[in-house]
Amino acid sequence: MPRRKNWRAAEAKRGVKNPKKKTLTDLTGDTGPINSTRIDLDMGDTDTLNNSISNNMGDTDLHTNINNSNSNNMGDTDLHTNINNKCTLNNPLDSSGKSILIGFADLHDLLSYLYAFYTSLQIDLDSQYEILPRGQRELAAKREVRKDENYRRAEAESKKSQRDNSDLRQIERQRELVAKREARKNEDFNKRELAAKREVEKNTNYRKTEADRKKSQRENSDVRQIERQRELAAKREIERQRELAAKREVRKDENYRRAEAESKKSKRDNSDLRQIERQRELVAKREARKNDVFKRNETEKKKIARQDEDYRKHESERDFHRKQEYRSHPENLENERLKKQSSRQNKLDIDRCYDKTVKSTKRKNIDFTDHEKNLKKKRVQGITLDACIRNFKTKINHGPTYICTSCEQTWFCDSVVNSKTVKMTTPANMSHCFSNFKSVLDIEWICHTCLNAIKKQRIPRFSIANKMGFPPKPKELNLYPLEERLLSLRIPFMQIRQLPRGGQLSVKGNVVNVPVEVQPTINSLPHTLEKSGTISVKLKKKLEFKKCDFSENVRPFAVICALHYLMRTSDLYKSSGIEINEDWITEIAKINEEETHENEKNNDDSDHFSEVDENETHVGNTDTLLDHIPDDNPLCDTGLTFAPGEGQRPISLYSDPDAEYLSFPTIFCGQRRPDNKDRSVSVHYTDIVKWELRSMDRRVAQSVPNIFFKLKKIQLKNISDKVNLALRRCQSEGKKWTAKDVLNPNTVNDLVRLDEGYYIFRSLRNSPVYLEKRKKDLFAMIRQLGLPTWFGSLSSADTNWKDLLRILGKLNDGKEYTDNELEEMDWHQKSKLVQKDPVTCSRYFDYRVQQFINLVLKSDHDPIGKLTDFFYRVEFQQRGSPHIHILIWIENAPVYESDSNEDVVAFIDKYVSCSLLENDTSLVNLQVHKHSKTCRKKGHPICRFGFPLPPMKATVILRAFERK
Structure with missing residues (x-):
């Protein structure tokens, strides 16, 4: 400390006041002038720090120059702090620690000094904690603690436990190795280390211990193997260097070089040797190209060589033949294809990501967004x-x-x-x-x-x-409608009518779920064992009625086989108590075996030719009995008549959960749908209906009775929910309503005083309240938008749409019809396709209308003007196909009686034409009026629509005559 006193005395003579001692934290927060500070470093605990300082500084001095023209203390002189490897800072023998007191003008100079000091020691500024300022007090305390034997023992045990960990030992060994390598770069350290080794090797005990350690290592086979490989590699390297030197000497002779070249040339005629040599050269080049200088020189040489046209031509030919040889192998072609595919996919992903990033930035601009929408x-x-x-x-x-x-x-x-x-x-x-x-x-x-x-x-x-799906349908359940009804444990009575002009079906009235007994029906069927045998069957509500609800030719054999299958596989039919004569089953199985054996026997001799007409294969579904029946057979006149639902009490669709499965065994095969408890996600009944109608398995879409059954069930559910809601809205004070109360007119008036008895049907399509709500919506549009500009009718030409017929054939028949096949079809065949799948026809019509409105009418081409709004209603009449009546509002359209007649006529002529074009005869025929029964009602001979209309040269607005 006497040095510090002398320095302060010298400063006092110069007139500098003794500054207050500041820590690093004080220096960071103080921006005023600083005259001096002290840096305390622990220099005596380790040798590594001293060696590092010596290695980094060598024999040079560390100069810290501080120039401050505004400082009164320093003037125009420079303060040089010289530290070399001879000062006490680098002396490894001095472990007492020293302090260097340096004066600075301000905080910036201090930080500059510290930065230069740490950089000279090669210390990262982010890891300054490796050398931190320490006080003498802390060092003295640490030395004092280490005097305690227990503390030293505990510290040694801690280090020993850490070294038991192999990972820590490996890390420590690596750290020591790196430190030694860095230290050995200093020549003085190498001299000291060599002198220390020589001094230690003079000790006899050390030499003996080292010899024992090496001997124990050599007893280990792995160590011996490693040592042997090391010695062998060293010998090979020495021999290789000797051979290289000898070859260099020999190759100085021109005759030897010429002979060696001839020898190599003769060897290269062998393809195997050339391949080996090529592989060797390739490996050598790969190793050499790891060097950047070699790679740069090689690139320059190639650039110079490619300036020669012959070289480029030779290079292209060589690449061509190489690629041709490579692509001659199929596996190489496949690898190349996969590589190109992966490269294209990566490029697409990069471009997509780039476009997404760029476009997301550009889309913040409204102009770009509008431009993108227009494109x-x-x-x-x-x-x-x-x-x-x-x-x-x-x-x-x-x-x-x-x-x-x-x-x-x-x-x-x-x-x-x-x-x-x-x-x-x-x-x-x-x-x-x-x-x-x-x-x-x-x-x-x-x-x-x-x-x-x-x-x-x-x-x-x-x-x-x-678990959305249908059970697999066996061939035994390929039944006709009446055959299915004979097997059903429930009969959904409904009045289905066949519509004119197309044969599509419609339902009238309600659907009544009636439980039936199948046993009497099965016992009444004739025990015929012929597969093709059919019998006429009539189905009635009561036997005493003259009217027959359903009549068809059925196959008793097919009915018995289907019932037998259901009794074996369906729990619903097993619990029904139906009994089947076992003798029938035995005889049926015997016949099937005989027919199978006969088919196998005659298979080789068959020419696969059949003279049976294709139309005769469906005789079971016609009203004509083609089987030969004797004249004295009583069935020849009347056939069989059944009334399975007579005397049975109907059951509500919702109180009978298995009604649908028992009514349509050919669809559900006697199996229940999975319950929502068994599903991962619960599904509502309406969602199940949507799935079954849209499923690729068209068994539900082709069953019109099942479609009407689902419709009535959903309608009853919706109405029931609305009724319950209406009753809760009435202030009944917890009273329960009975049938007697509902039959009382006063009670009914109280229930419907809010018109809830009327409005419960508001969600039921085409109900009066539903249509009234739609009418109010239309009147509101007229009040806001004015009178509509155009009125149009869009009808479904389902038998003329080739796209629809092709879709129906693909979905239902599994066949893709060509245009020639569709043109050769008659109207009955097309109607049969349409009748077979009404769901697809309705979906296609709705999709076609939506696309027509969105793509054509709403387009910027404005075929009928700029559309602002529209309203339409879908109707199913006469043919059963949908058609639409639509009202359209056009922007800036002239209004009748508000604008002049000339403007209205010009607007009409702009979008409407009455010309007949020969090229569009099919479209013209659709626009030509054809008289029907509705044209001449009540015996009037003149068309009530006024057709034919007289032709006119120009568009004229005709006003109705005023009636006096």
Whole structure:
């Protein structure tokens, strides 16, 4: 400490006041002038620090120059702090610690000094904790604690326990190795280390211990093997260097070099040697190219060589032959294809990510967003009106033929996406939601409903994984409608009528669920054992009625086989108590075996030719009995008549949960649907109905009675819920209403005082209250928008739409009809296709109308003007096919009686034409009026619609005559 006093005395003579001692924390917060500070470093605990300082500084001095022209203390002189390897800072023998007191003008100079000091020691500023300022007090305390033997023993035990860990030992060994390598870069350290080793080796005990250690190591086979390999590698390296030196000497002779070249040339004629040499050169080049200098020189040489045209030509030919040879192997072609596919996919992903990032930034600008919307609209709608119509036809071409791989429902193209990208991002626990089913364009599609659920890692409610599906249908249950009714334990009585002009079916009235006994019907059937034998059967509500509700030719053999199957597999039929004569079953099985044996016997001799007419294969579903029946048979006149529901009491559809399964055994095969308790996601009955109607298995969509059954069941459920809500709204004070109360007119008046008895039907389509609500909506639109501009009718030309007929053939018959086949079909065949699947026809018509409105009418081409709003109503009349009456509002359209007649006429002539074009004869025929029965009602000979209309040269607005 006398040094510090002398320094302060010198400063006092110069007139500098003694500053207050500041720590590093004080220096950080004080921005005023600082005259001096002290840095205390512990220099005597380890040798590594001293060695590091010596290695970094060598024989040079560390100079810290502080220039401050504004300082009164320093003037224009520089303060030099010299530290070299001879000062006490680097002396490893001095462990008492020293303090260097340096004066600074301000905080900035101090920080600059510390930065230069740490940099000279090669210490990262982020790890300054390796050398921290210490006080003499702390060092003295530590030395004082270490004098305690218990403390030293505990410290030694701690270090020993740490070294028992192999990972810690390895880390410590690596740290020591790195430290030694750094220290050995100093020549003085190497000299000291060598002198220390020589001094230690003079000790006899050390040499003996070292010899014993090496001897014990050599007893280990692994150590001997490693040592042997090391010695062998060293010998090989020495020999290689000797051989290289000898070769260099020999190759100085020109004759030797010429002979060696000839020898190599003759060897290269061997393809195997050339391949080995090529591989060796390739390995050597790979090793050499790890050097950046070699790689740079090689690139420069290639650039210079490629300036020669002959070299480039030779290089291209060589690459061509090499690629041709490589592609001659199929596995190489496949690897190349996969590599290119992966490269393209990566490029697409990068471009997509880049576009997404760039576009998300650009979309903040409104102009760019509007431009992007316009481009999308042009791409969808087309540049011209003809292009728009082509896009519309392309859109409706496939129809609902896209099958979802998850729910196996039929969808339109707008409702599905390719599942390839979805599968790549789907977790493994959701892979069971994909069935790998491919449909249009041989692609596996997935609908948006299932996709949204899978993205949330939920099982889609319509998915097959959620136990949505039909039981497998055996061939025994391929029955005709009346055959199915004879087996049903429930008969859903409904009045189904066949509509004119197409043969489609409609229902009138309610659906009555009647339980029946199947046993009397089975016992009454004739015990014929011929498969093709048929019998005429009539179904009545009561035997005494003259009217027959259902009549058809049935196959008793098929009915017995179907019942036998249901009794074996269905729990519902097992509990019904039906008994089947076992002799029938034995004889039926014997006949099946004989027929199977006969078919196998004659299979080789058969020429696979049949003269049976295809129309005669469905004789069981006709009203004509083609089997030969003797004239004295009593069935020849009347056939069999059944009234299975006579005397039975109807059951509500909702109080009989198994009514649907027992009414339609050919659909559900006598099995119940899985309960919601067994599903991963609960499903409502309306969702189940939607799935069954849209399923790729068309058994429900082709069963019109089952469709009407579902409709009535859903309507009853909705009305029941509305009634319960209406009763809760009445202030009955907890009173329960009975049938007697409902029959009382006063009570009924109280119940319906809020018109709840009327408004419970508001959700029932085409009910009076539903139509009244729609009428009010239309009147509100007229008050707000004014009178509509156009009125139109859109009818379903289902038998003339080739796209629809092709879709029906694909979904129901599994056959894709060509245009020639569709043109050769007569009207009855087309009507049969339409009648077979009314669900697809209705869905296709609705989709076609929506696309027509959105793509054509709402397009920027404005075929009838700029559409602002519209209102339409769907009706099912006469043919049973849907048709629409639509009202359309056009922007800035002239209003009758408000604007001039000339403006109205000009507007009409702009969008309406009365010309006949020869090229569009099919469209003209649709617009020509044809008289029907409704034209001449009540015996009037003149068409009540006024057709034919007299032709006129121009559009004229005719006013009605005023009646006086």
